[in-house]
Amino acid sequence: MELNICHLYPDILNLYGDRGNIITMKRRLESRGISVNVDECSIGQPLDVDKYDIFFIGGGQDFEQEVLLRDLASGKGKDICTAVDEEKVFLAICGGYQMLGQYYKTWDGVQLDFIGAINVHTIGAKERMIGNYMYRTTPESSGSIVVGFENHSGKTYLGEDVAPLGMMIKGYGNNGEDQTEGARYNNVFATYSHGSLLPKNPVLCDFILQTALDRRYGKTEPLVPLNDTLELNAHNYMEQRLSK
Numbered sequence: 001m002e003l004n005i006c007h008l009y010p011d012i013l014n015l016y017g018d019r020g021n022i023i024t025m026k027r028r029l030e031s032r033g034i035s036v037n038v039d040e041c042s043i044g045q046p047l048d049v050d051k052y053d054i055f056f057i058g059g060g061q062d063f064e065q066e067v068l069l070r071d072l073a074s075g076k077g078k079d080i081c082t083a084v085d086e087e088k089v090f091l092a093i094c095g096g097y098q099m100l101g102q103y104y105k106t107w108d109g110v111q112l113d114f115i116g117a118i119n120v121h122t123i124g125a126k127e128r129m130i131g132n133y134m135y136r137t138t139p140e141s142s143g144s145i146v147v148g149f150e151n152h153s154g155k156t157y158l159g160e161d162v163a164p165l166g167m168m169i170k171g172y173g174n175n176g177e178d179q180t181e182g183a184r185y186n187n188v189f190a191t192y193s194h195g196s197l198l199p200k201n202p203v204l205c206d207f208i209l210q211t212a213l214d215r216r217y218g219k220t221e222p223l224v225p226l227n228d229t230l231e232l233n234a235h236n237y238m239e240q241r242l243s244k
C-alpha cells in the first residue's frame with residue numbers, strides 16, 4: 001500500500017513546526033511497510049487533487065493568510081473544495097483550519113473571504129487565546145484525549161453540518177465559549193493544536209492514517225501497534241499537568 005500526501009503552502013503556513021505532523025505521519029506509515037510520497041504545493045503551483053490521499057495545511061498569522069487569498073481565488077480554493085467533497089483526508093491547523101472556512105474577520109476589522117470548504121467562520125478577538133490545552137475527540141474522531149498548544153486571536157464558530165473534532169477539557173478551543181474544539185466534516189480533521197499534535201497524540205495520528213487507507217483501499221486491516229513509549233510519556237506528562 002502507499003499514500004500520497006500534499007503539503008499545502010509549506011513556505012507560508014508554517015508556524016510552530018506544524019511540519020512535524022507530516023514527518024510523524026510518514027514515519028508511522030513507513031514503520032508499517034506502507035510507502036509515502038510527500039509533495040509540496042504553494043502559491044502559483046497547480047494542485048493535482050486526484051493524486052493525493054492526505055492534504056496537510058499548517059498555521060499562519062493574519063498577514064500570511066491574507067497573502068494566500070489571490071492564489072485561492074485563482075482556482076486552488078475550488079480544487080480544495082472538490083477534494084473535501086470527495087472525502088479526501090485533510091489535517092488543517094489553526095490558520096489553515098480558518099482558511100477552509102467561510103471567512104475570517106480579523107480583530108482589526110479586515111474581512112478575509114476564504115474558500116468555504118467547511119461551514120465554519122472565524123471572528124478575531126483582541127485578546128489572544130494562548131496556552132497548553134487539552135480536549136477529548138468525539139468517538140467519530142478516535143475518542144482520545146489530545147494534548148496540544150493553541151495560540152490564536154480568531155474565535156471559530158461551527159455551522160450546522162459541521163461537528164466538533166472534540167470537546168474541551170482545559171483551555172479555549174474554538175472560541176472559549178461553547179467548549180468545542182476543532183471541526184470534523186467528511187474526512188476533514190481541523191484543530192487549533194500546533195506543533196506537536198501528531199507526535200504527542202499517536203492515537204489520533206493512527207486514526208487519521210487509517211481513515212486515509214480505508215478511503216483509498218476500502219476497509220483495511222487495523223494498523224499494527226508501534227512502540228509508543230516515548231510518545232505516550234510526552235502525552236501523559238502533559239495530560240497530568242493539565243489535569244491539575
Ligand SMILES: NC(=O)CC[C@H](N)C(=O)O
Pocket residue numbers: 015058059060061062065093094095096098151152153154155
Ligand atoms: N496560530 C495561527 O495559526 C494564527 C491564526 C490566526 N491568524 C489567528 O490569530 O487566529
